[in-house]
Amino acid sequence: MSSIGIKSELTQLINGQNVHLQLSVPRLVEKVLNRNEGILTASGAVRAETGKYTGRSPKDKFIVEEPSVKDKIEWGSVNQPISSDVFEKLYTKVIKYLQSRDEIFVFKGFAGADEKYRLPIQVVNEYAWHNLFAHQLFIRPSAEELAKHQTEFTVVSAPGFKANPEVDGTKSETFIIVSFERKIVLIGGTEYAGEMKKSIFSVMNYVLPEADILSMHCSANVGIEGDVALFFGLSGTGKTTLSADPNRRLIGDDEHGWSPNGVFNVEGGCYAKTAGLSVEKEPQIYNAITFGSVLENVIVDPDSREPLYDDTTLTENTRAAYPIQAIDNIVEPSIAGHPSVIVFLTADAFGVLPPISKLTKEQAMYHFLSGYTSKLAGTERGVTSPEATFSTCFGAPFLPLPAARYAEMLGKKIDEHGVQVFLVNTGWTGGEYGVGSRMNLSYTRAMVQAALNGELENVETVQDKVFGLSIPLHVPGVPDEVLQPNKTWSDEKAYYAKAKELAGKFDQNFSKFSHVDKLIKQLGGPIAK
Template identity: 80%
Template sequence: MNSVHIPNELNQLLQESNAQLQLSVPQLVEKILTRNEGTLTATGAVRVSTGKYTGRSPQDKFIVMEESTKDKIAWGPTNQPISEAVFTSLYYKVLEYLKQQNEIFVFKGFAGADKKSRLPIQVVNEYAWHNLFVHQLFIRPSEDELLSHDGGFTVISAPNFKADPAVDGTNSETFIIISFERKIVLIGGTEYAGEMKKSIFSVMNYLLPENNIFSMHCSANVGLEGDVALFFGLSGTGKTTLSADPNRRLIGDDEHGWSSNGVFNVEGGCYAKCINLSREKEPQIFDAIRFGTVLENVTINQESRIPDYDDGTLTENTRAAYPMEAIDNIIQPSIAGHPNTIVFLTADAFGVLPPISKLTKEQAMYHFLSGYTSKLAGTERGVTSPEATFSTCFGAPFLPLPATRYAEMLGEKILEHNANVFLVNTGWTGGEYGVGSRMKLSYTRAMVQAALEGELNHVETVKDEIFGLNIPLHIAGVPDEVLQPNKTWADHAAYEAKAKELAGKFRENFKKFKDVSSEIEKKGGPVA
């Protein structure tokens, strides 16, 4: 079949099937309960299970190799190519499958809070709870906006449709396929709702740079005086904890764009981890879990229906999906000015990176491309000592374009807006994991606070002998000796050996960036 007819085929499906369009939160909750898709909890949230897939399936994610994109995508293990023929065949099979369902659910909304650059999206779901998820995670249109909504990019999710790899050309029964020319994301064989969220983020990471907008996997907040801060960091580095500040309003917790006008949230909601969640530790997230929230894979008491956030029986990746409005301390709409401060967060289990250091533009680009943190012993089978983990631009799985494209945009933005960039180590001090101790949160908060308030812009610094990083000598509320890792280790020779070991891992990882300016590696990387 001719692929140009695909949008018409989709419209025909929506017209001929029992498509439930733009249901409200109460209507969707009713559907979820009557269809036995989930359970109402004591907080009013809906608890659901995602079956055997409790996280993303990166090995099953593909991008259609098309004429307009084939020379732009950074093809490889992350961005696996798939043919137009395979996509088209699967597409029609999924449509035929959805036609057989008693009802399907459709949400129309937007990705991107900035109206000048937002992407209209529509999501077609087999499950009512998936439709509630996207209703809460993306930007909901007004009645007037809905009337003029043109569909834009369409996500089609059919969890119970399973591919046959031998026939359909996939790696398994699961598939997540993006076609940029057809403006379609096709998902099947997985109930994990995060695939819909991250697929649209991948789409935005392709489209925004094409419009000279820097797309970012980070959280963002704004101070009382309008000063904007960005927080980049991989899981476990403290991104959510440190960006949730009672004295600053949240712009967003995960995905943002940086245009000529400033920063904007890509989403309209939050997808928060809730393993070991408590009101004492994270009151904003805890109190946001109420009617309309989707709780994924959280264990609940069958009688009281009270969630047990400490139970990781199904997965450690338990999640709560709720709209931004469920949090009190936010800025609406989710738009702010240009960032004054950028914070890269890393949890260094080697215990050798400074707890805070101010980066030059070249160092910022180097550490942005590196995206370093540590994988700890015991977190995965076979991991017996800390392992260096590098995720390019702090979001490698979601970047369709070459990494250098994003790093170059970061460098341009830093220069244009005179943004100050800091590398903050929330990991270990006084020795590596198992010997030293985790950096005190109170110290990290004091350091980040000083950075946000501009107190570190012109302070006296000392250069780290291994990594070449500029370390402030004094920060209020933090002992001076804590600021310099080489002074916290009892054995200086052991410190130097461990620091040089990590520096070597940085250099080895950076070899994969073939088209990066030598100046970035020379001026931005380790010096010893």
């Protein structure tokens, strides 16, 4: 089937009698409740459950192997190829399935806050609550923008359609397939709404670098003087906590592009974890969950309808989706200048990385490619002791292009704009997990604040003997003895043994980057094994 045929089928679907286009939040909430897709909570948020899939399905994600992208994609376990024939047959089935529904819902909007680089998208949903999710997570158009909207990429989501792997060429009933030539994301067999958000991010991770714009999985904020900071970090490293600063305005909490003009948010909303959420710990997130927000898999008191955020019976991965405007202290539109500081966050359960260190460009590229943090005992079945985990560019599941492409772009921008890069360990000190203690949050905040304020630019440093990192000897508000990890352990010999063990894991992980400039490993990696 040609792209014209694909578009014709899509046009027929969207112009069908069963289509609701661009419904307002109140009307979508009414639909969710009338269709029994969810319930209303005490705050006015809608709560929906996602069934057996409470997270992403990475093994069911594919990219159509098409001539224009075949030689560009980093094919492998993350970017699995699927044929055009398989895609087209499945696509036709899904379109027919949606045409048979009583109602479907369409949202038109954008990915990318910078008008010069934004991607006009539309999202076609079987469920009203999924369309509400899309409305809150992507950038909502004004009436004038909607009148001129020309869709470039479409997400078609049909959770109720289950694939037959033997017939449809998938691995399970679930599928998330991106066709870059047809400009379609096809999702089926899963009710987890995050697949829509991350699929568009994956698309942007292809589209933006092709336009010489670095796409990034990070949060970003801006200070009173207009100074921009980026925060990269995997789950549990403190990215959301540390980027939420009352003295700095939020640009975005998860996905950004870095263009010749500066940084812009890819999204129009936030998708925050809610396990253990409280007004004391995370007041911005807690207070943002109001009418029209979407709560995923959160247990709710049957009488009061108050969300029970400490109850993770359904999943640890409970979530809230809300528009970024629900946060008080934001930049609007979500655009700012070039970063002056980048912070890489890691929660090192081995207790050997410095609480803060300054990185050279090569070290920044090395740690960006590594994307290190730790899995803790008990977080996953079979994990009985801390495990090193690496996620390339802090976003491996969403990168269609070779990792070196993103790292080289980062290195170039660090040079161009004189960016200071810091590695901050929010994990353990004084020993590994189970022996030492978690880094004091007030110390971490003080270290990050000093980095953002430029107080560490000329501070005296000492080189770490294993990782080669430059450790500041003094940071305002932090005891000097905390800064050098070898001095926080009671047994310095045990510290160096554990540090070399982790250095070996870094080396082993980095060996997969055979196509990366060798200088990055030589100048950026550990100096002792």
